Amino acid sequence: MNVPSTRTRFRLPSRAVLATCAVAAVAVLSALPVLAAPADLLARYAAEAGRAPDAARGQQWFHARHGGEWSCASCHGDQPTQDGRHASTGRTIAALAPAANPKRFSDEAKVEKWFRRNCKDVLERACTPAEKADVLAWLTTLK
Numbered sequence: 030m031n032v033p034s035t036r037t038r039f040r041l042p043s044r045a046v047l048a049t050c051a052v053a054a055v056a057v058l059s060a061l062p063v064l065a066a067p068a069d070l071l072a073r074y075a076a077e078a079g080r081a082p083d084a085a086r087g088q089q090w091f092h093a094r095h096g097g098e099w100s101c102a103s104c105h106g107d108q109p110t111q112d113g114r115h116a117s118t119g120r121t122i123a124a125l126a127p128a129a130n131p132k133r134f135s136d137e138a139k140v141e142k143w144f145r146r147n148c149k150d151v152l153e154r155a156c157t158p159a160e161k162a163d164v165l166a167w168l169t170t171l172k
């Protein structure tokens with residue numbers, strides 16, 4: 030006798046359904062004016078990038094120069110759980126890692142403003158969503 034397989038009845042959602050959910054999630058997240066937590070921002074950058082964030086790549090990218098004089102570490106320090114020092118003014122910059130400084134990555138407008146300015150200084154272009162996702166993934170792993 031032929032027993033019908035339960036597998037055929039409980040199938041995973043199709044790719045089309047998953048894609049629709051992903052698009053809906055991006056739409057909902059982008060509509061939020063202010064994000065409350067670094068994890069929200071990270072999820073959004075990753076969705077925009079269309080791939081999972083890579084913390085190791087973010088760490089390497091943060092410490093590398095990208096053709097110019099400065100890396101992110103030039104001002105934010107090699108250990109972003111500690112205060113940094115501005116490469117040209119010498120002013121102290123509070124720690125960039127959220128574990129050490131809970132205000133970080135909590136105000137989207139501020140984050141975007143500084144990404145714009147700092148990416149221009151370091152890369153002479155805007156950072157991509159993938160670069161932002163990778164670096165934020167790394168920063169949120171720091172304790």
Ligand code: HEC
Pocket residue numbers: 091099100101102103104105115116117122123132133134135136139140143144147148150151152164
């Ligand atoms: C020339 C110095 C300098 C360099 C280089 C630099 N930054 Fe910054 N960054 C600052 C200053 C100054 C602030 C604003 C002061 C503050 O928030 O303490 C800031 C703030 C930020 C913020 C705001 C975070 C928040 O939520 O408050 C982010 C994100 C950031 N930087 C990322 C980067 C990244 C990524 C790089 C490398 C591409 C980089 N920065 C390179 C000086 C620098």
